[in-house]
Amino acid sequence: MAYTIKINGVNRTVEVDGDMPLLWVLRDELDMKGSKFGCGAGLCGACTVHVDGVAVRGCQTPISSVGNAAVSTIEGMAADPVGRRLQEAWLALDVPQCGYCQAGQIMSATALLRQTPHPNDADIDAAMTGNVCRCCSYTRIRAAIKMAAGAGAKS
Amino acid sequence: MSASRRTFLKVSAAAGGAFMLRATLPGAARAEASAEPLTAFVRIAPDGVVTILSKNPEVGQGIRTMLPMVIAEELDVAWSQVRIEQAPLDEAKFGRQYAGGSQATPMNYDPLRRVGAAGRQMLVTAAAATWMVPAAECRTESGVVYHDKTGRKLGYGALASKASKLPVPNLSGVTLKDPKTFKIIGQPIHGVENPKIVTGQKLFGIDTVVPGMLHAVFQKCPVFGGKVVSANVDAIKKLPGIHDAFIVRGQRGPDQQSLADGVAILAKSWWIANRVREKLDIVWDEGPTAAQSTKGFAEQAVALSQAAPASWLRRDGDAPGALKDAAHVVEAAYSYPFLSHIDLEPQNCTAHFQNGKVELWAPTQNPGPGQKLVAATLGIPESDVTVNMTRIGGGFGRRLRNDFMAEAAAISKQAGVPVKLLWNRADDMRHDFYRPAGFHFLKGGLDDKGSLVALSDHFVTFGQGSKLADAALMEVTEFPAALVPNLAFGQSVMELGVPTGPLRAPRSNALAFVFQSFIDELAHQGGRDPVEFRLAILGEPKVLPGGNGRGFDTGRMSGVLRKVAEVSDWANRGSLPARTAKGVAFYFSHLGYFAEVVQTTVSAKGEIKLDHVWVVGDVGSQIINPSGAENQVQGAALDGLGAALGQGITIERGRVIEANFDTVRPLRTDQVPPVEVHFLTTDHPPTGLGEPALPPVIPALCNAIFAATGKRIRGLPIDTDLLKV
Incomplete structure (x- = not known):
């Protein structure tokens, strides 16, 4: 059936089964490839998007459950003040190796900084442990989150 | 004749008046050439933008950034002028295009410097001809040729068309920069595709x-x-x-x-x-092969170990006799599992x-x-x-x-x-080319001073007859070969239906665990400091066979081992609290020398906390991109720790049981310790960093666990039940 959802502030209509996960609506129906498929089971976080500001796994979120909620994806983060600060920190610290997980990492980090602008290590652990980086660029991911949090404090 | 001496250049005027510099190694068209040939493209547009084609696949090792850095340095352009394009697959033109074996640096560093230097020389020649001055009076800086005497200058873009018509210098004769004057090589240059990665653009x-x-x-x-x-x-x-x-x-x-x-x-x-x-x-x-199983392989390996090995890889001196006469003998059986690569992109x-x-x-x-x-x-x-x-x-x-x-x-x-x-995740995990499992039945003998006098290993691996499964090999040069007077490496094989293949630091990722753990057992048995015991085995600096013909330099290994002892405060490890300890290991692979110390704390429940990792590497005279290098080394060390703590593939009824990240567990951020990376720069050609930091971290962790708990880890992944009080 037809679903209209708001993605990065824009209404998009798709004709799909209600149980199609948001990830596959984004990737195959709307050609938004920033959100990544890794495990299909909510175990890796590569597909992380925001639904009303909350980080969720796109592969575990049926389109029928989204309703009128606002969906944000990595493609929308440059227009988000917190997301943009994180992207800049990621660039400043040369975080990526293969880069495949980084969209999901940035989405989880954005949700974290919105909730907790100055996270300590335990906060970062709690928010980011669901996001696998197979290349293990974790040290720089953590540093980038702290850098972006610091930049937020100054601005 | 060295590879670079055989390199020659072709120049052609490309569309749009751009200057195209192409360097080809003869033999590029030969599909089976054993020396890896190279082709690189440099294009200079009239506006001065320099486009460098990166020939190899980018897999996260940073090659799309690093190889062009080398050309850009000697071409003497500003990095901001450089654009990078992925070369198409054309091995007749570019030579082998692959990402593996940490080979890109040793194969390409010198030839690509010469490609860049030849281009610079041609641009200087073009400027000198334009001004009718000797080329020797010209200098370059950031994509501009200067004639200081007359105060004239011309950008590379303006010279591109003229330079493209000049004869090509012999690469062996070009002048290379003094590394002390490098402006790009040695700088932390960031990944060229990072802006696309962090904004979610199509790339993969x-x-x-x-x-x-x-x-x-x-x-x-x-x-x-x-x-x-x-x-x-x-x-x-x-x-x-x-x-x-x-x-x-x-x-x-x-x-x-x-x-x-x-x-x-x-x-x-x-x-x-x-x-x-x-x-x-x-x-x-x-x-x-539908009846094969991990359990069956383990039983078969033990049965095989009771008899003499099917073949001998190496026999020095008289290992059985020396073991009989030794003051102390340690016997141990080590094993490691099949591993899946778990690439995040299926x-x-x-x-x-x-x-x-x-x-x-x-x-x-x-x-x-x-x-x-x-x-x-x-x-x-x-x-x-x-x-x-x-x-x-x-x-x-x-x-x-x-x-x-x-x-x-x-x-x-x-x-x-x-x-x-x-593929979905289960496809990916169940249809891999796995790191082969393996079994080692070891004996080591010490004299009354605790010095190593004999070592034997019966390696049970996979294959058929003398043909081994892919990546299931042990080299005859495996440490401590040639450093122990009495040594025997024997081998037996089991038939296997499971496809196997190279996993980051193939062979080494398993053998480092076995031999650097067993050496640690022997050090403790003889009452010796694990660092001092290893230094004693390495002995006076010498170059032993190994390292794909380049040799294993025991002096370089002693150097990184001494350094890691220093930076990790090894001497004061006795002051750590109970169930907190350090372990050390070293390993030589992919031409890189790495020694690592892990500090761990093991709880009474057997939970392993990673406190700190110290890594010291020697990959020669130059770290080309320090930012990429640190990322690779930290990643490799953490990758090894993740595998040791949570990864193993189980075969039952001929098939893989695990299907996702709940049972094959990648390392996660809450487990990650600080990883401190140091490089020793030595007067040797630069070599690669994708792999060699991985192997020693696993035995360093296991040796730390032994020091913390008295429990020796002889199988992977680590069974924390063994560590409960």
Whole structure:
């Protein structure tokens, strides 16, 4: 059936089964490839998007459950003040190796900084442990989150 | 004659008046050339923008950034002037294009410097001719040629057309910069695709879109090499959203890489195609290996260890006699499991077959053999197979094998439409080319001073007769060979149906665990400091056979070992609290010398906390990109820790049991300790960093666990039940 959802502030209509996960609506129906498929089971976080500001796994979120909620994806983060600060920190610290997980990492980090602008290590652990980086660029991911949090404090 | 001396240049005027510099090593067209040939392109536009083609696949090792840095340095342009393009697959023109073995640096560093320097020389010559002054009076800086005496200058863009018409200098005669004057090499240059990565732009194989394409899944037999007897494809085809479903007849032989039998399902959305797999009803002929199991292999290995090895790899002195006479003897059985590569981007490939030709978009580490495999699979000439290299979401050696390319090509041909084949996580974990498991039955003998006098290993591995399974080899030069007077390495093999292949630091990722742990056992048995004991075995600096002909320099290894002891405050480790301890290990692989110390705290429940890791590496005279280097080394060390703590593939009834990240556990951020990286720069040619930091971290952790708990880890992944108080 037809679903209209708001993605990065824009209404998009798709004709799909209600149980199609948001990830596959984004990737195959709307050609938004920033959100990544890794495990299909909510175990890796590569597909992380925001639904009303909350980080969720796109592969575990049926389109029928989204309703009128606002969906944000990595493609929308440059227009988000917190997301943009994180992207800049990621660039400043040369975080990526293969880069495949980084969209999901940035989405989880954005949700974290919105909730907790100055996270300590335990906060970062709690928010980011669901996001696998197979290349293990974790040290720089953590540093980038702290850098972006610091930049937020100054601005 | 060195590779660089055989290098020559071709220059041509490219479209648009751009200057194109091409360096080719003779032999690039020879498919089986053992010396790896090189071709690089530099293009200078009239506006001064320098485009450098990066020939190798980018798999996260940073090569798309690093190789162009080397050319740009000697060309003497500002990094901000440089644009980088991925070269197409054309091994006749570019030489071998692959990502593996930490080979890009040792193979390309000197030749690419010369390519850049030759270009600079031609641009200087063009400027000198324009001004009618001696070339020796000209200098360059950041893409500009200067004649200081007359105060004139010309940018490279303005000189490009003229330079392209000049004769080409012999690469062996070009003048290279003094490394002290480097402006790009040695600087932390950031990944050139980072801006696209952090904004979610299309980059990876999985992001490929071809007009009119369908999404495909491919169900193979869970037992490797099994064949389809029958399948309910007619019923599947009728399901909503399904465009097509059919049996693909494989061609898989003993190589285990060519096309396997299976059932393809095609739909407009991948999710729909993947979802209907649960409705598949396939009758399989599982073939002759359906009874194999991890448990069975372990039992077979123990049985084999009771008898003499089937063959000897090496026998120095009289190991059995020396063990009989030794003051102390330690016996231990070590084993390690099959491992999956768990690339985060699951295997995938997009293929478009039409009019007898096929074009592929493939995240492959090894596109050349992929092209050959696809040609053989479809029965068409290699020249009719076009391969586009995409960015790769993790390889670790998995994508040196190109089975996914053959599948996508065969499905596109059979379906008559372009297809994007994507494996789900279970496909990826259950159809890998696994790091082979292995079993070692070791004996070591010490004299009354605690010095190592004898060592023997009966290695039980996989293969048939003298032909070993891929990556299941142990070199005759394995440490401590040639450093112990009495040493015997024997080998026996078991038949295997599980496909195996290289995983980051192949062989070394397992053998470091075995030998650096066992050496630690011997040090403790003899009452010796584990660092001092290793230094004593390494002895006076000397170069032993090994290292792909470049040799194993015991002096370089002692150097990193001493340094890691210093930076980790090894001498004061006795002051650590109870159940907190440090462990040390070293390993030589991929031409890199690494010594590492891990500090761990083990709780009374057996939980392992990683406190700190110190890494010291010696990869020669120059760290080309310090930012990429640190990222690679930290990543490799953490990768090894993740494998040791949470990864192992179990075979039962000929198939893999694990299917996702709940049972094969990648390291996660809450487990990650600080990883401190130090490099010793030594007067040796620079070598690669993708792999050599991984192997020693596993035994360093296991040795730390022993120091903390008194429990010796002799199998992986680490069983924390053994560590409970």
